[in-house]
Amino acid sequence: MPALLIDRIGELTTNVPELGTGVGGRLHDAAVVVEDGRIAWLGPSAQAPDADERCDADGRALLPGWVDSHTHLVFAGDRTAEFEARMAGEAYTAGGIAATVAATRAASDAALEDNLVRLVGEARRGGTTTLETKTGYGLTVADELRSARIAGRHVDAVTFLGAHLVPEGADPEAYLALVTGDMLAAVAPHVNSVDVFCETGAFDADATRRVLAAAAERSLATRVHGNQLGPGPGVRLAVEHAARSVDHVGFLDDADVEALAGSWSGLSSRALAADAGALASGSGTVATVLPACDLSTRMPLAPARRLLDAGAIVAIASNCNPGTSYTSAMAFCVATAVLQMGLSVAEAVRAATLGGAIALGAHVDGWTDPAGVPQPRVGVVAPGARADLHLLAAPATTHLAYRPGVPLTAAVWRSGERVV
Numbered sequence: 576m577p578a579l580l581i582d583r584i585g586e587l588t589t590n591v592p593e594l595g596t597g598v599g600g601r602l603h604d605a606a607v608v609v610e611d612g613r614i615a616w617l618g619p620s621a622q623a624p625d626a627d628e629r630c631d632a633d634g635r636a637l638l639p640g641w642v643d644s645h646t647h648l649v650f651a652g653d654r655t656a657e658f659e660a661r662m663a664g665e666a667y668t669a670g671g672i673a674a675t676v677a678a679t680r681a682a683s684d685a686a687l688e689d690n691l692v693r694l695v696g697e698a699r700r701g702g703t704t705t706l707e708t709k710t711g712y713g714l715t716v717a718d719e720l721r722s723a724r725i726a727g728r729h730v731d732a733v734t735f736l737g738a739h740l741v742p743e744g745a746d747p748e749a750y751l752a753l754v755t756g757d758m759l760a761a762v763a764p765h766v767n768s769v770d771v772f773c774e775t776g777a778f779d780a781d782a783t784r785r786v787l788a789a790a791a792e793r794s795l796a797t798r799v800h801g802n803q804l805g806p807g808p809g810v811r812l813a814v815e816h817a818a819r820s821v822d823h824v825g826f827l828d829d830a831d832v833e834a835l836a837g838s839w840s841g842l843s844s845r846a847l848a849a850d851a852g853a854l855a856s857g858s859g860t861v862a863t864v865l866p867a868c869d870l871s872t873r874m875p876l877a878p879a880r881r882l883l884d885a886g887a888i889v890a891i892a893s894n895c896n897p898g899t900s901y902t903s904a905m906a907f908c909v910a911t912a913v914l915q916m917g918l919s920v921a922e923a924v925r926a927a928t929l930g931g932a933i934a935l936g937a938h939v940d941g942w943t944d945p946a947g948v949p950q951p952r953v954g955v956v957a958p959g960a961r962a963d964l965h966l967l968a969a970p971a972t973t974h975l976a977y978r979p980g981v982p983l984t985a986a987v988w989r990s991g992e993r994v995v
């Protein structure tokens with residue numbers, strides 16, 4: 576692959592404070608050189624070396640591609656009527672998942688794959704370069720396995736979510752035994768992690784523990800859908816089981832917030848930001864907020880400001896799915912986090928890039944994609960990192976919140992290849 580120079584960058588967000596200024600490690604009048612799919616050099620534009628090809632950023636902002644660490648893209652059908660009912664005042668309940676399970680089971684492999692490819696393309700056009708997606712709309716061994724296989728062909732990380740809902744007509748205990756037994760055994764070679772929806776109407780604390788323990792026995796990373804619809808044990812269980820992330824986190828008490836911050840062994844997000852070594856070696860549970868889901872379900876926005884102030888590591892993800900959050904637009908999630916959750920633009924951008932990477936374990940070199948191929952770290956613009964870059968049609972990332980809803984993606988590179 577010929578070396579590429581992107582120069583005359585008005586504002587470069589590296590997410591590495593030592594490389595620039597502030598939380599975003601920003602540089603101005605900067606340049607980046609990309610070689611063999613990785614960042615080879617970055618620095619002042621005036622000192623940039625020659626390369627085979629050149630892209631003139633013309634004063635615009637460059638940042639890492641979005642890392643969307645929570646989506647549910649293997650599904651068929653949509654739930655427009657359910658959304659309309661919600662906007663007319665009905666509450667969201669976990670039971671809505673069953674409608675998508677029925678449509679997904681009835682769909683052909685080709686239909687599921689076409690829909691997934693459509694959504695991955697939509698996300699790319701909005702600047703997303705790393706995508707996780709979950710199974711969870713099959714809920715039989717065969718349907719979960721085909722979801723995992725289809726997902727693995729198109730995304731960067733696949734999560735098994737057999738513990739999404741007890742399917743209609745199934746005995747809860749027998750289904751849990753299936754999820755933690757034969758179903759997990761079938762999908763394990765095809766997934767990177769295991770998730771469980773810990774909520775009233777889905778899986779209780781005991782069931783959640785059993786799913787997390789079964790995943791740990793197979794050395795699979797874990798994550799939890801927790802504290803989405805009300806207070807509950809999800810956050811506490813995620814931290815106790817060293818889950819990579821707990822997602823939604825809408826209803827938190829002080830102990831939940833302290834547990835999430837403390838999970839990083841006293842390394843606050845600020846300390847981690849200032850010390851790349853600590854970040855690489857630290858392990859804890861990321862608090863993933865899903866602003867579009869909070870809005871689309873008319874739930875209170877997750878307390879992202881409080882979590883950051885307490886020292887937790889926060890990620891922002893789209894939760895793209897046909898029930899609670901039918902959007903892949905990470906820029907919209909970032910704008911909402913700034914305008915309504917009280918984050919600065921630099922904090923929100925960091926959470927939607929490096930935060931998501933930490934939640935996926937993709938912030939360190941050598942993480943593997945679903946095919947088992949080792950990948951360079953993502954979520955930062957730094958020498959050696961995967962060249963996943965997002966050029967905005969704006970001079971500063973501030974425009975993501977200053978001009979909400981305006982499509983600002985001008986170009987996207989993934990592994991050094993121009994994809995948008």
Ligand SMILES: N=CN[C@@H](CCC(=O)O)C(=O)O
Nearest residue numbers: 671672772800894896898899
């Ligand atoms: N909360 C559980 N799962 C999805 C919603 C799935 C659905 O309603 O189809 C979520 O993350 O919001």
Ligand SMILES: [Zn+2]
Nearest residue numbers: 645647800894
């Ligand atoms: Zn979800």
